[in-house]
Amino acid sequence: MSALPRRRWLLAVGSLAVGALAIAGCTSNTPEPSTPTDAGDSTDGGGLIGGNDEPGDTVTIGFSAPAADHGWMGAITKAALAEADSFSDVELVQAEATNDVNLQISQIEQFINDGVDAIVLLPFDGAALTEVALEAMRAGIVVVNVDREFDDPNAARATILGDNYGMGVSAGRYICERLAGKADAKVAEIAGIDSLPLTQDRSQGFADALGECGIEVANRVAADFTVQGGETAAANLLQAAPQLDAIWNHDDDQGVGVLAAIEAAGRDEFFMVGGAGSANVMRSIQADDTVLEATVIYPSTQAADGIRLARLLVQDKALSDLVEVEVPRKIQLYAPVVTKDNVEQYLPTAFES
């Protein structure tokens, strides 16, 4: 009686297994070997020879970052891992990437329990992770804060962050220059996740820079850094604004969706400026075949630099290019505009999304 069901079972399991194998074969995402533009690889190239890079005492670094749910965040983690790998004296302990502050707090608690030498932390929410970072500092662990700042300056020994306000300013100034003299210019903005302070800073910078040349943001929508979100937001925006002169999109990863929506709507009366600086976008700027003609860089190598700073701090070394004998408390990165003219210079450190 049980023979038939059993055979059916076997059949079902067998076909599932075959199907799984077939599907597994299709998961390969390895690109054709081409130009090495990987963010991780390229960072080692620029490293100094000798001096600070001489192996020292082994440093155990705990690393925690939000979930890699968009290209930039994925690049952050990838670059950090590659950077840690390039040092024989760095042992990296990586925590599960999460957008749940509760879980991220417990990861830092685990690092404290484990007695790591340093923690490189890109918090999902700077304010929420401040207390546990203070705890780590009190336990004598070097905390390096990346990108999203803590509430309390004492919660980190060193902070490395991008310039979100500056990003908005760079994008705004570029658009001002391009639209110089044009009366009633219509400028739209597609922001990232609106609840993040970084988005608010970018928008503020953008509005301030545009204000200098007398332009106001005519339409503003917010997406969520994902391709899907970018597509939805842009499609709605294009419906709402029948005529535009320029669009600033905060994030190149969601920009893939934004461009898809623009193409679907068949619009090309405006030009677009991106943000973050993905390799895709830079190649497209180089090729000059879409409305996208510039992007503002938000370095995806911050966490990699955080790993370097943590290593230097634990090994009591200085930043060799500064006269100062201690690693600075705060390093803010610059947000340059990439156009067709200077794209060559930035393409090597761009991230693949």
Next chain:
Amino acid sequence: MSEPTVPTAAGLPAPELPAEREGAATRARPRALRGAAGRNLGLVVALVAICVVGVVTGGERFASVDNLLTILRLASILGVLSIGMTFVITAGGIDLSVGSVLGLASVWASTLATQAIAEDFHWIVMVATALLVGTGAGLVNGVLVAYGRVVPFIATLAMMAAARGLAEMIANRRTQVVNVRGFLDFFRGDLIGIPMLIWIFAVVAVVGWVLLNRTTYGRRTVAVGGNAEAARLAGINVRRHVMSLYALAGLTAGIGGVMMLGRTTAGSSTNGTLYELDAIAAVVVGGTLLIGGRGTIVGTVFGVLIFTTLTNVFTQNNLSISAQAVAKGVIIVVAVLLQQRIAERSRAVAT
């Protein structure tokens, strides 16, 4: 207030309705007990297995008091949500809004206005705000489900979206840092060496257990989940009862909001994102039937501990992020299969 007048409802041994239905009356009790023990045994085996992996791979680092407290602190918020979820699911419902309601409660309780009143009066104002907001949102769910006849999945899905949106509006999408010293001292403090959050989880779990297993309210919950029509005929006011269950789940979300404020010192509209799914997973892995009629608080607590211990072991072993996610999915399925298998076996032995 009063015992149900019809004996069938009053006589149900609380969480074991289906077992009792199938069996002869005389054998029902021992069989039911063995079933419960069997189900929990599966969970204990799973938890012990994870702990063994933790000890083997992490040694001292895993098996330390500090690490244990880290696991429990992480478990506490999800645990409280899951207790409320257990009641709703036992009664055959579902609540997808608890994560959003937690976020809303944490935001509402940490607005500048609430904090100002709390400074002037007492930090208990913040707690009361969060609990009221949670219960209020739960009541709305309950009214929609019980009296509006909206399917629970849809009613709470709507609340999930609306509560998150309202939280964003109130917080203006910013993070609200809590500066009320008394509140932080209390919820970030210890009581005889054990963090307050863990105490809250323990108290909620014990109260939940008593409520489900030792009171008329609990028996009614099981009866409604087993067969709502029979429960109604047995004299239970099913609608009012269902409404109160969603309010209860909202209350636990409010408590979760307070705990989140204590843990992160900040109210944010992103707090508790996707917690509803973690809570449902923990409840179901724990052995509560998704179709209702059987619920177990002990199982839920185990379910929560399995997930959080797992996360802890993963972090300890420095596994790659994506491998962790895959492993988590596999382990959920294995845990459920294992638990079902053992439950079946113990039932077979009993007959």
